[in-house]
Amino acid sequence: MVRPQETIRVELEEYLWRALQVFNVYRLLVATAFLLFEQAGLTPRVLGTANPELYSWVVALYFSFAILMIALLVKRYPGYKSSVAMQISLDIIAIVAIIYASGEVNNGLGVLLAVSVGVSSLLIGNSKALAVPAAATIALFAQVFYSHYIDGLDSQFTNSGLLGTSFFIISYLSLTLAKRLYYTEKTVLESKADLASMEAVNQDIIQTLKSGLIVLDESLNIQMLNDAAWRELNMPSAPKMQPLKAISREIYLATKQWLAKPLTDSMLIKLASRNIELQLSFRKLGADEHNLILIFLEDTTKLTQQAQQLKLTSLGRLTASIAHEIRNPLGAISHAAQLLNESEGITENDKDLCAMITRHSLRMNTIIENVLNLSQSRPPQQESIYLESIITQVKKELLQHHDPQPEIDVLIKPQDIQVLFDRSQLQQIINNLCQNGLRYSLENTGTASLHIYAAYHSPSGQAYLDIIDRGKGVKEQYKDKIFEPFFTTSNSGTGLGLYLARELCQSNGANLSYIPLPSEGGSCFRIEFGQ
Template sequence: MSTETEANRFFVGTGDSETRVWKPLALLNLYRLLISGLFTGLFYSGYLLPPLASHDPVLFYAVSLFYFAAAIVFILLISNRWPRFDIQVYLQIGTDILATVLLMHASGSITSGLGTLLIVAVAGGSIVMGGRHPLMFAALATLAVLAEQFYAQYIGLGEPNNYTQAGILGLVLFVTALAVHGFAHRIRESEALAQRRGLDLANMSQLTEHIIQRMQTGIIVTDNEDQIRLMNESAWYMLGMPSATHYSRLGQLSAELADQLQRWEADPGTDIEMIQPSAEHPRVMPRFARLGQEDATGTLIFLEDATALARQAQQLQLAALGRLTASIAHEIRNPLGAISHAGQLLGESPDLDEHDRRLTGIIGDQSRRMNTIVENIMQLSRRDHSTPRLIELEPFLHKFVREFLSGQGLHPELIGININPAQLQVRFDPTHLDQILTNLCHNAVRHSEEYPGFPKVEIRVALTEESGRPFIDILDHGPGIPPDVAEHIFEPFYTTATSGTGLGLYISRELAEANQAHLNYEPVATGGSCFRITFQDPRRQMH
């Protein structure tokens, strides 16, 4: 979907303006239907009051039936909106003028008082049509009244002084047309302004909702009864993608978050603690704010991904570490190289006994270890930004295992692979994933040396039951990690091996978090160790 098309979805159009001009015409026709139906019913029932139909009952009845039938036909024309609007207005107002004048003539001419019905017809035409049409309708109605009066006097029905009443009625029609036209014009302007304001508000509301849903910060709005009124996608993801919907209570969404909100409501100055829905999801730092000045107006909850905040802090630390390692490389590597070279030359001397050769070996081993530590720190500080792409895990892992085993000269069946479901894809930087797997497999192979069978190490790929997120488990058959040690294994420079640097797991977790994944240690009840890489949810791919 293009950007323009996507943006246009969030703006309300003006397609209902046509409906608003047809509605007054339909209401005017409803009035026409009621009047004609009333006259027809009264005549048919015999309850006509004088002077109705006093001059020509047959004409009165015929015109009433014609008027009623025309109103029914107009209903169909308005519903189908054919012919076009202006033609229907001319047709209907012309029918009103003709039928009213004929009914007036059948009831004794101008003295019957039915001519006042023309005021409604002219006023209705002035409302539905603008421009000069109101004056035209008034002029046609006035000419029709005068023509009827002339014909009535010609046949001996009218009196000469009735021309005065006809003139006054004509004047009233023109005044009505002008007054209603001005009033309708103001109403239309006010309606157009209200429509524009309404469209602006609707557009702003939808745009705001779109922005809130796309924000990386989680947003939750609750009312004074802690019921959820709004929750954006980021909040739903941070809280473990729960099944709770709008108007559910906050406690059903997250008991920890509800408890934090209650503590904050009791004391706004209290310290807010981070929450974590599960080991698969990042830790979340909530923030609370009142909606409005009153206490019962609700609460706005902001959720910040603590992992992202920690990553930003780590980037600052790495920047400082990069400047430090540049000095380390210059100040340590040169004398370290001299020591290593001197130890190597000393070890080549034929006059050394076995004890001295062991000491020179220690010098060489520790020099290489110091050099490895410096290289790892420099690698960590120079770490490039991740460039994730879709990786199909099955071919990637088979290729990795082949290269890892052949490069280390290990048994080809030492590492087993179990992938379910097949064709599983993740979004990750391939070089970062290769480095993480290399570190974890090195550790797994080293700790599984005493295991007699094959495979000694297993790579297992599956989906989590709770959220359907893909993960990779690296399992070994070693002695396992004690709980007190497991708490510190991801800390930099922490190691239980005399030859290790303590940076492998730390770097691996850093690389995982740079790709919006998580690396955790999972205890194994049957023995051994399991390190799990949990990837981002496939429904939330960040580009």
């Protein structure tokens, strides 16, 4: 990872190279203007009057140098400091040579030299830049000296002195400005680097949150979401900047409801695509019409599992404390009924009453044992299980021990469906549901039959298992009660089978639900496994 200081240094160098490229563009434009004026015969009278041939050569070489510098700057050769020194040196030589070829210092060409001096101070940015006006002044005086003593022209030392003085003033002002610009730019880049670092930290915190987070704009378009929210929304492709309505209609409707009546900041919804419940928490960022909306997503599955474990623990404490007190007198009642049934002189009516006492005593004992088994159930030992193997095992046991011989159709599509579950608990759940289904099919049709179907939901990829019987189905008024403890419509049932099956499913992160089949008749119990 690049350190912030290193990043700042690299960006500052990038700005300096760009400034050097702009300066070379200026040089190319000046050289091109000189060249075009000469070729078109429009050269002003002050240019090249003293030595036209030298003027032509210098202009051509100056233009060629500007072209060459384009290629060198693209490759950034031979380095920034060397490039600056080379350009400034050749600028001084070329412009002084053009001044010499034009015959006078006060012909206005000194302005070009002043520009080069000022820009060089900005590009160098430290006290070394003062060497540039010194070199320009020396070159200018050397040109005047040569013109006066060798060519016999009029002395122009005063003008050269004034121009050299202006070079130092321009260089000093440019250097002061360069330092301020440098520190300003450095401060901006440091602030930018700090903001980028903070943004990276915030992004890392947001992405590692266990709760899902969605950020919406005022139009309810998704601006950002973390990995947890992406998974909760069934991993949509390219969700950013898409309308929330297109990604999750349930969350969209909940958000609209909250915006219309923000009486509470939380809401519980069910995602039909994954059959899970989500706790939504809403927050607003900003106080105007351009504010953002934060939505926190919390999957209640784990909370349900934790609550289930606490409930089972509490139930275990309760049943452990009262089981002994109930089973002792219950055993005494059952034993007394057996003795009474075996006594002499008992009538048939009394024997029937004794049998009733024994039968209901056994039923109460079964209920106590079921409650004890439920309360003392261990935490699930989840493992990856192929549904085909465990369904095949349950089917084999049912065919061996059920009388009459049942008809069980199994369809698993695809055959390699894997789920994360406690093996013994899943076998217990499937066996319980199959036993119920075979019994009700036999009562309704005279044939013990079942259809078992397993597949994946599309597009969520969530595995599910359907156990379908041919019974009469569950009456409408009982649909909301069949998973309650001790609720039963059978004279021989305890009312704990479906309750226990659902509790075990929830402990493993799955869900057991009832699906009526009014057109076909019968019932369908569906296990939807967690992802």
